Amino acid sequence: MSARNSEVTYGWVAILLHWTVAVAIVGLFVLGFWMVDLSYYDPWYRQGPDIHRSVGIILFLVMLFRIGWRVVSPAPRPLANHRRWEILAAHAAHWLLYLLIFVAMVSGYLISTADGSSIHVFGVFEVPSVTGQIKGMEDTAGLVHYWSTWALVVLAGIHALGALKHHLIDRDKTLRRMIGLS
Template sequence: MELRSTHSRYGLAQIAMHWLVAITVFGLFFLGDYMVDLGYYDPWYRSAPHVHKSIGLLLLLLMVVRLVWRWLNPAPAPLASHRQWEVKLAHIAHAVLYLLIFTGLVSGYLISTADGSSIAVFDWFEVPSVTGQVKQLEELAGKVHRWCAWSLVGLAVLHALAAIKHHVVDRDETLRRMLGLSAR
């Protein structure tokens, strides 16, 4: 399998980034949902937010790389069997997925840095606050972050169901292309 995509197939780089982002988004969602209910004496009370923030910032970096890669290496053409409305809806869904991911990541960053503090990414390096102390930013960013997280997961589930529909009902190569199993 080639690293770069062709007119008919996804390359290894796009496939790997797609699945890494998907797994990370769901992992962050479940970790975030779990950690908001932790008690002060729970062993994960301090480490879960640290892990969540660190992975979130690494995901932001991966998403920037993914956008650049996609700009330099466009996705394969839609399958000939895809209807025009399916192609348009897929483009809209992908754009909204990207928007929700970036909005969720930036709002998460703003939650943690609204008091002017930096974020230590697995104690490897620190990402400083770009806002300094801003009153009520943490609360507003928290609402946006929560809304984006739930919307993103909901849309990602619909995205997965659409891929399954293409595989089971339409019997086309849509899902197989993103798994790197396409015959073409």
């Protein structure tokens, strides 16, 4: 399998990026949903958010690479059996997914750095605050983060259902192309 996409198939880099981002998004959502109810005395009270922030920063870097890769290696052409509305809906959904991912990551960053502190990424490097201290920013960013992550997970679920529809009902290669079996 080639690293780059062809006109009919995804390369291994695009496939790896797709599934890495998917797993990270689900993992971050589950961890975030779980950790908001932790008490101060829970051992995960600090560790959960540290992991969440670190993975979020790494995901940001992966997404920047993913967008660059998409420019260098464009997606394959739509399959011949795809209707025009399906193609337009898929393009809109993909760009909205990208937008929601970045909105979620930036708002999460703003929550964590609203007090002027840096984010420590697994103790390897730090991402400094670019805003300094801004009173109330964590509340506004928190609302944006909450709603953008819910919208992201709902849209990702619809995206997955669309892939299953293509696989189980249309019986085309849409899903097989993204798992490297086309």
